[in-house]
Amino acid sequence: xxxxxxxxxxxxxxxxxxxxxxxxxxxxxxxxxxxxxxxxxxxxxxxxxxxxxxxxxxxxxxxxxxxxxxxxxxxxxxxxxxxxxxxxxxxxxxxxxxxxxxxxxxxxxxxxxxxxxxxxxxxxxxxxxxxxxxxxxxxxxxxxxxxxxxxxxxxxxxxxxxxxxxxxxxxxxxxxxxxxxxxxxxxxxxxxxxxxxxxxxxxxxxxxxxxxxxxxxxxxxxxxxxxxxxxxxxxxxxxxxxxxxxxxxxxxxxxxxxxxxxxxxxxxxxxxxxxxxxxxxxxxxxxxxxxxxxxxxxxxxxxxxxxxxxxxxxxxxxxxxxxxxxxxxxxxxxxxxxxxxxxxxxxxxxxxxxxxxxxxxxxxxxxxxxxxxxxxxxxxxxx
Amino acid sequence: xxxxxxxxxxxxxxxxxxxxxxxxxxxxxxxxxxxxxxxxxxxxxxxxxxxxxxxxxxxxxxxxxxxxxxxxxxxxxxxxxxxxxxxxxxxxxxxxxxxxxxxxxxxxxxxxxxxxxxxxxxxxxxxxxxxxxxxxxxxxxxxxxxxxxxxxxxxxxxxxxxxxxxxxxxxxxxxxxxxxxxxxxxxxxxxxxxxxxxxxxxxxxxxxxxxxxxxxxxxxxxxxxxxxxxxxxxxxxxxxxxxxxxxxxxxxxxxxxxxxxxxxxxxxxxxxxxxxxxxxxxxxxxxxxxxxxxxxxxxxxxxxxxxxxxxxxxxxxxxxxxxxxxxxxxxxxxxxxxxxxxxxxxxxxxxxxxxxxxxxxxxxxxxxxxxxxxxxxxxxxxxxxxxxxxxxxxxxxxxxxxxxxxxxxxxxxxxxxxxxxxxxxxxxxxxxxxxxxxxxxxxxxxxxxxxxxxxxxxxxxxxxxxxxxxxxxxxxxxxxxxxxxxxxxxxxxxxxxxxxxxxxxxxxxxxxxxxxxxxxxxxxxxxxxxxx
Numbered sequence: 001x002x003x004x005x006x007x008x009x010x011x012x013x014x015x016x017x018x019x020x021x022x023x024x025x026x027x028x029x030x031x032x033x034x035x036x037x038x039x040x041x042x043x044x045x046x047x048x049x050x051x052x053x054x055x056x057x058x059x060x061x062x063x064x065x066x067x068x069x070x071x072x073x074x075x076x077x078x079x080x081x082x083x084x085x086x087x088x089x090x091x092x093x094x095x096x097x098x099x100x101x102x103x104x105x106x107x108x109x110x111x112x113x114x115x116x117x118x119x120x121x122x123x124x125x126x127x128x129x130x131x132x133x134x135x136x137x138x139x140x141x142x143x144x145x146x147x148x149x150x151x152x153x154x155x156x157x158x159x160x161x162x163x164x165x166x167x168x169x170x171x172x173x174x175x176x177x178x179x180x181x182x183x184x185x186x187x188x189x190x191x192x193x194x195x196x197x198x199x200x201x202x203x204x205x206x207x208x209x210x211x212x213x214x215x216x217x218x219x220x221x222x223x224x225x226x227x228x229x230x231x232x233x234x235x236x237x238x239x240x241x242x243x244x245x246x247x248x249x250x251x252x253x254x255x256x257x258x259x260x261x262x263x264x265x266x267x268x269x270x271x272x273x274x275x276x277x278x279x280x281x282x283x284x285x286x287x288x289x290x291x292x293x294x295x296x297x298x299x300x301x302x303x304x305x306x307x308x309x310x311x312x313x314x315x316x317x318x319x320x321x322x323x324x325x326x327x328x329x330x331x332x333x334x335x336x337x338x339x340x341x342x343x344x345x346x347x348x349x350x351x352x353x354x355x356x357x358x359x360x361x362x363x364x365x366x367x368x369x370x371x372x373x374x375x376x377x378x379x380x381x382x383x
Numbered sequence: 384x385x386x387x388x389x390x391x392x393x394x395x396x397x398x399x400x401x402x403x404x405x406x407x408x409x410x411x412x413x414x415x416x417x418x419x420x421x422x423x424x425x426x427x428x429x430x431x432x433x434x435x436x437x438x439x440x441x442x443x444x445x446x447x448x449x450x451x452x453x454x455x456x457x458x459x460x461x462x463x464x465x466x467x468x469x470x471x472x473x474x475x476x477x478x479x480x481x482x483x484x485x486x487x488x489x490x491x492x493x494x495x496x497x498x499x500x501x502x503x504x505x506x507x508x509x510x511x512x513x514x515x516x517x518x519x520x521x522x523x524x525x526x527x528x529x530x531x532x533x534x535x536x537x538x539x540x541x542x543x544x545x546x547x548x549x550x551x552x553x554x555x556x557x558x559x560x561x562x563x564x565x566x567x568x569x570x571x572x573x574x575x576x577x578x579x580x581x582x583x584x585x586x587x588x589x590x591x592x593x594x595x596x597x598x599x600x601x602x603x604x605x606x607x608x609x610x611x612x613x614x615x616x617x618x619x620x621x622x623x624x625x626x627x628x629x630x631x632x633x634x635x636x637x638x639x640x641x642x643x644x645x646x647x648x649x650x651x652x653x654x655x656x657x658x659x660x661x662x663x664x665x666x667x668x669x670x671x672x673x674x675x676x677x678x679x680x681x682x683x684x685x686x687x688x689x690x691x692x693x694x695x696x697x698x699x700x701x702x703x704x705x706x707x708x709x710x711x712x713x714x715x716x717x718x719x720x721x722x723x724x725x726x727x728x729x730x731x732x733x734x735x736x737x738x739x740x741x742x743x744x745x746x747x748x749x750x751x752x753x754x755x756x757x758x759x760x761x762x763x764x765x766x767x768x769x770x771x772x773x774x775x776x777x778x779x780x781x782x783x784x785x786x787x788x789x790x791x792x793x794x795x796x797x798x799x800x801x802x803x804x805x806x807x808x809x810x811x812x813x814x815x816x817x818x819x820x821x822x823x824x825x826x827x828x829x830x831x832x833x834x835x836x837x838x839x840x841x842x843x844x845x846x847x848x849x850x851x852x853x854x855x856x857x858x859x860x861x862x863x864x865x866x867x868x869x870x871x872x873x874x875x876x877x878x879x880x881x882x883x884x885x886x887x888x889x890x891x892x893x894x895x896x897x898x899x900x901x902x903x904x905x906x907x908x909x910x911x912x913x914x915x
Contacts, residue, residue, distance in 0.1 A: 060496030063451065067492045071484035073458045078481035081473025081549070088462025088469075089850035095463050096860045100867060103452040107871060110448040114878050156716065158548045159467050161851045245546040250720070336474045337544075337551040344478055351485040355493075362493055365504050380888060381499065 004342030009243040012341040016079040017331045019348060021311045023075055027068035028185070028303050034062040036189015038105065038132020039182070042125055044193060044204040051125060052113060052375045052383065057196035059383040060366055062109060064359060078344050082158070082248065082334040083319055090152050090162035091142055094169055098135050105131030113383050133182065140181025143310055144174030147259070148231055149322030154249055163323060173226060180219045184303050187212035187283060191299040195292045198369050206287050209295070213283040220276055220306060233259040234320040240332050248333045253325040262313045269312040275305030391857040392464040392849045395864065399456050401824055402868050406450035408823050411525060411572055412579025413443045414518035419606060425511045435599050438887035439583065444499060445878050449871060451492070464857065468838050468848035474551045475541045475558060476531055483527030491520025526568050533564025535839050536830070537632040543734050545715045550842060563632055566624040573617040574826065577786050578819035580611025584793060586883055588812035591804065596886050601802050608793035615786040622783060623679060630680045630688065633840060636833035638691045639769045640776045641676060642666035646690040650677020656777070659769040664692065691766055698739065699762040705740030708733035709750050738842040745846050767835045775825040782822035789815060
């Protein structure tokens, strides 16, 4: 195949870096509200009927939404194999926690209302809470660690060796990042509940949503200040070929300086944090003014801004190494081969638009609020 | 037995993958059966077919969700437990996994919600299309996963790059149309269809025994028997295709499955039963069918099939070649980007055998320093566990032929004996329910255990593929998965049984109304006849 020579290796790498961002944002915008609803479930819905209402707002869509996460994993594997190898084996116990929580969730949705017993249902409600809260927290904690650099090194055979433990992940900065993640996803879940449910559930969700939006603003601002003041950045110290071979050890990297230097270098990226703040502020207004559609959009804007700001600030770094900076994974030296990136791009160009079209169609078919009536009338078939 | 990190990681993969595959075959097959039933409903408009669709879809849903949940683990554990593998072959192996998500899993998962929640929100035809999309998505999913697995069995379209220390793709076309992958895909999907057919047959038979839901049960048996018969035939025929393709790509696996220690004069006999003995290097008490293996494996009477002992000798030669390749690789690395074309050419001459040098890493850090004894040991390691493979294969094949018999019996009874089934046959159908799962797990065991000591055949040894983790970490997650999965399994079985006991939701008034209209139409036709 020679076709792939028509797109530069360097360009393909940037495209796949951007697509990685698109997938993460796609995951946060869709499955993000499922996680948020799970986290809010025990608090916004008290009776069985209320809980079933809340669950059924995400009932028909969580399965498709979750594929963003699976696809994210697959795309990291295919486009950034060293990232897949280093991060998943390094964050070993954290990954296990996420998997356990995410396995609980589908089962919780599907099985909860299949028995009448109160203990059965309440147990699954807590399972759904864990299935929402734990991944939301751990994703944020992981990002917080990535920003600081992760204690791994690559041997000459490119075998990743991770030298930190599980509890090392739970450092103060990472926990703050975890709070950003929980706040924004709870905001998103609340916006969805207000949009798709009614009555007491929607009222309580509105209140939680306002708090969560404020918390998003506060924690995100704090994390930003801390990043500027107290977190070391990473930078190349020598020349690096953007279309060079994918061997991270071939470039020299040093720790030091501030991530905020990126904003001097590429001032336009300030768009991302502005979106983050503006979106959350608009969400507060939207919740208050009972503009449900607007709130949903505002929440999406904020989440997009928050996730994009991390990627844009770190570019071209993807996963810096704190103990051996030369092992750091960057856009220029940890991708798949030229041909693989091209093949993957072709399949993404074919299938991504199709996915967006049919997903939109499904949401359109399901348009409208889930009411208590709906749940009672279809008690046998809904969750 | 002391468990090291390699053994534990293998155990964990085997456990999570085999557990995942308890749900996959039923998803593959039942999605199609439900779609067929719904199509009949759309075409005939008879309420019974919608009730059937909804009933089997409920059971499909209970099963599907665990397939999805356990599939999450599959997508992520390569990176968690097999980091070096992920680095080494991610350039090829990752692509089919990602395309699976893009092309198949998104389709399946997005529409499965509508399939359950959308009955009142769209027209009958649209809903039927949605159900088909779920079935198509599930089956495409299997295609891409088997392309990934097929590459591990027969790594085509890729070459080792000494600068990036990994395999890189040279032809996506070769990876996608890998004959091993294609044969495996059709074999696996057909096995899924058989599994679902046996399941539908068994549950319906139980209803007939209990005298419940007879209309639903009889129609379900009719669908399951015809679909199941076609699939059971296809499983055996395409399983043979799988075996035939192994003749050329995985000679050692085939020799082990056959307990074939020495190279026979062509055509080789097939051993019906026997007791492979590794120490004695022979298969004791063998009952053989002459000529059969040669015919099946080579489709000729003259081509020889190499035995295990000869293959070990071959492996020894390849290890020696691999050491040359390894030496050239180290030279290229020492040159730090200034490798001469001669160095590269020297490496490429033997690079196909590089993986064989890695087999020595179990015994010595630098393969170049290996003793003759160690080389002999590494060559010996290329023999997988012959005894379990020999029997797992025979269990699978035996059950495969049994399915043809069962399906044929019910097909004939359903079509030519007015749907009358002897009571013993109904009980037999009930007790047959677990058998397709046994066959499927045995089949995967042959495929994966038979590939040992490699994760990617001839390219990367299993012992080298693992992550740098502590035994405690892997033991902890293994224990976690075992506990967690056991609980989920009990819950799932409980719900399955509850919903099978409960039976279909029958809308009596609707059925009666339909029957009235139907009778009116019939009598209307008879009263009109004289007028014509």
